[in-house]
Amino acid sequence: MSTPAAVTVPVALGERRYDIHIGPGLLDRAGDLLRAAVPGARRAIVVSDETVAALYLERVRTALTSAGVETGAHIVPAGEASKSLSRLEDLLEALLGFGLERGTPVIALGGGVVGDLAGFAAAVALRGVPFVQIPTTLLAQVDSSVGGKTAVNSRHGKNLIGAFHQPRLVLADTDTLDTLPRRELRAGYAETAKYGLIGDAAFWDWLEAHGTALLDGDAALRTEAIATSCRAKAAVVAADEREAGQRALLNLGHTFGHALEAETGYGDALLHGEAVAIGMVMAFDLSHRLGLCPGQDAERVRRHLAAVGLPVRPDPARTWDVERLLGHMARDKKVKDGRITFVLARGIGRAHLQDDVPADAVRSTLAASLT
Numbered sequence: 001m002s003t004p005a006a007v008t009v010p011v012a013l014g015e016r017r018y019d020i021h022i023g024p025g026l027l028d029r030a031g032d033l034l035r036a037a038v039p040g041a042r043r044a045i046v047v048s049d050e051t052v053a054a055l056y057l058e059r060v061r062t063a064l065t066s067a068g069v070e071t072g073a074h075i076v077p078a079g080e081a082s083k084s085l086s087r088l089e090d091l092l093e094a095l096l097g098f099g100l101e102r103g104t105p106v107i108a109l110g111g112g113v114v115g116d117l118a119g120f121a122a123a124v125a126l127r128g129v130p131f132v133q134i135p136t137t138l139l140a141q142v143d144s145s146v147g148g149k150t151a152v153n154s155r156h157g158k159n160l161i162g163a164f165h166q167p168r169l170v171l172a173d174t175d176t177l178d179t180l181p182r183r184e185l186r187a188g189y190a191e192t193a194k195y196g197l198i199g200d201a202a203f204w205d206w207l208e209a210h211g212t213a214l215l216d217g218d219a220a221l222r223t224e225a226i227a228t229s230c231r232a233k234a235a236v237v238a239a240d241e242r243e244a245g246q247r248a249l250l251n252l253g254h255t256f257g258h259a260l261e262a263e264t265g266y267g268d269a270l271l272h273g274e275a276v277a278i279g280m281v282m283a284f285d286l287s288h289r290l291g292l293c294p295g296q297d298a299e300r301v302r303r304h305l306a307a308v309g310l311p312v313r314p315d316p317a318r319t320w321d322v323e324r325l326l327g328h329m330a331r332d333k334k335v336k337d338g339r340i341t342f343v344l345a346r347g348i349g350r351a352h353l354q355d356d357v358p359a360d361a362v363r364s365t366l367a368a369s370l371t
């Protein structure tokens, strides 16, 4: 296994832009890269979770201090439950207690949970302060740290309270993936595979060939997959920053997946990436039922995700209710005039949006997956 060089992927948003740095050893460069991205920053507050803080907080603080940046830190419990209004309130009070000024960056060090929570706090504290992402999960490095969606969950559903707030810098140190549990790595793989399914059949072929080695820790393959994913996401976000249209393609598998997450209570039973894997299999099944997608493509999706160890159907040991799942789906952010816009596909790499999907076809997909 060779050590890959760092890669930089730019995100261009009209007059604004930021860089995603991807590669090994980047945590130690956090200070210099922060000073370059947020000129004049002399203080910063790092938000992390208990697991990640124990592993990496001191290293990041040392790097920042060496660059002349004074740091504070706020730590939340690990896990999806921290994406809550009460954790947001605690965080906002901590930021204000730190003496946050309009130029003080908030730095998210961790996975998508910390990124979404800290990003939303950065969006609303003092009506917006600079935000920096240091993603430490595969999911966060390929997806959540890029594009500026931030949110907490509501009792009405997933990510229903949030804001768009772009980071000034994304620093994805691929070495941090060495400590990530295999289950979390696989969950991130689902969001990686999503880019192949949406619009890049060649990337999907590449993942079928290299997915297992990537998950086994091949550093060069990992860096290549993260860079390809970030380029794909950067292009979509540059074209449609606030999801007026085509950005919704990044929601492939999420209408089903978010409903499954809501039903399992946002706990450890089903991780976001696992729910997305099941949801993508359902989206391809639905596309096939509607006569849009060849059955062999839907089967390829199911087979590969299962082969890398991802769940491809809801846990049969639990009781599921189709109507309850449909109820969650009806609160999806892509609902307009009571109609859900689904992300469907005409084949691998050929996703599109469709808002005239018959409810019975959706019921059939859910029922087939639950039996």
Ligand SMILES: NC(=O)c1ccc[n+]([C@@H]2O[C@H](COP(=O)([O-])OP(=O)(O)OC[C@H]3O[C@@H](n4cnc5c(N)ncnc54)[C@H](O)[C@@H]3O)[C@@H](O)[C@H]2O)c1
Pocket (backbone or CB within 6 Å): 049, 050, 051, 052, 055, 078, 079, 080, 083, 110, 111, 112, 113, 114, 116, 136, 137, 138, 139, 140, 143, 144, 145, 146, 147, 148, 149, 150, 159, 176, 177, 178, 179, 180, 181, 184, 187, 188, 191, 272, 273
């Ligand atoms: N904003 C977006 O665009 C976007 C995109 C995709 C997902 N999301 C959100 O991201 C969240 C999921 O993110 P996630 O999968 O990163 O979960 P997470 O943040 O909960 O992290 C997963 C687990 O891994 C641990 N961990 C993190 N980095 C580690 C490391 N390097 N070594 C060891 N342990 C580590 C964490 O403590 C946690 O227990 C969901 O809430 C989802 O809705 C947001």
Ligand SMILES: O=C(O)C(=O)C[C@@H](O)[C@H](O)[C@H](O)COP(=O)(O)O
Pocket (backbone or CB within 6 Å): 143, 147, 149, 151, 158, 159, 191, 243, 247, 248, 250, 251, 254, 333
């Ligand atoms: O960045 C996007 O746009 C995405 O849809 C990425 C998704 O992976 C992510 O889970 C996002 O939070 C889901 O979007 P939401 O608007 O339904 O919260």
Ligand SMILES: [Zn+2]
Pocket (backbone or CB within 6 Å): 143, 191, 254, 272, 276
């Ligand atoms: Zn997602």
